[in-house]
Amino acid sequence: MTGRPTARQAGPAPAPPDPWLLDGPAARRRGAGAGRPSGTRAALPAAVFFDRDGTLIADVPYNGDPDLVAPLPTAREAVAAVRALGIPVGVVSNQSGVARGLLTRRHVEAVRARVEELLGPFAVWAVCPHGPDDGCGCRKPAPGLVHAACGRLGVRPDRTVLIGDIAADLGAARAAGARGILVPTPQTRPEETAGAPESAPDLLTAVRQALAAGRNGAER
Known part of the structure; x- marks a missing residue:
């Protein structure tokens, strides 16, 4: 018999696809576990996340080549400043090149490995493919x-x-209930910069704002 399927016949809607978590045991041992501030450190963030392309490294569209990875100015110092306080650092990155057939997980992992060679280990990598x-x-x-x-x-x-370089980064922070800081680049649209609730001229300054005593804890 033909006809429209009933709700029972249709079955449940498929679950949305999940992000990739690329961190390995070594990264977790070296980068995580110290970032739950208490006492006099209660004002510090529990973790600092960075966008990848245009924030930590130069934005090369759909890059899967580790040889093209180039840290942006102050990236090393910025990440080191967070780690020095025992706060975990992570990367949250859209990589639609996977869905477009331009990248594989192997490419994304190779770029991750190169970033960590240059900037040190991150406690977690969360990637949307x-x-x-x-x-x-x-x-x-x-x-x-x-x-x-x-x-x-x-x-x-x-x-x-x-911390990121476009409005989507700040939107993700806001939607999750996190604090977002914009570091504009020449590719950042003027309206994105104008609409940012908080911004900084470079990554190290953004980290200093994120770590400023009393700010994070007082507002949450």
Whole structure:
């Protein structure tokens, strides 16, 4: 018999696809576990997350070549300043080149490895490999990458900071309940800079703002 399927026949809707968590045991041992501030450190964030392309490293569209990885100015100093306080650092990155057939997980992992060679280990990498129409909850400005990274580290989103270079990064932070700081680049649209609740001229300054005594704890 033909006809329209009933709700019972249709079955449940498929679950949205999940993000990739690329961190390995070595990265977790070296980067995580110290970032739950208490006492006099209660004002510090529990974790600091960075966008990858255009924030930590030069934005090469759909890059899967580790030889093209180039840290942006002050990136090394910025990440080191967070680690020096025992706060976990992580990366949250949209990589739609996977969905577009331009990248594989192997490419993304190779770039991750090169970034860590240059900038040191990160406690977690949360990557969205989906396209804009895939129906995921992790592609920034959705909050899924922040939630996934926080879940891996065992921290509350509202105790974290996300630093990025476009409005989607700030949107993901806002949707997750995290604090967002914009570091504009020449590719950042003027309206994105104008609309940012908080911004900094470079990554090291953004980290200093994120770590400023009393700011994070007083507002949460």
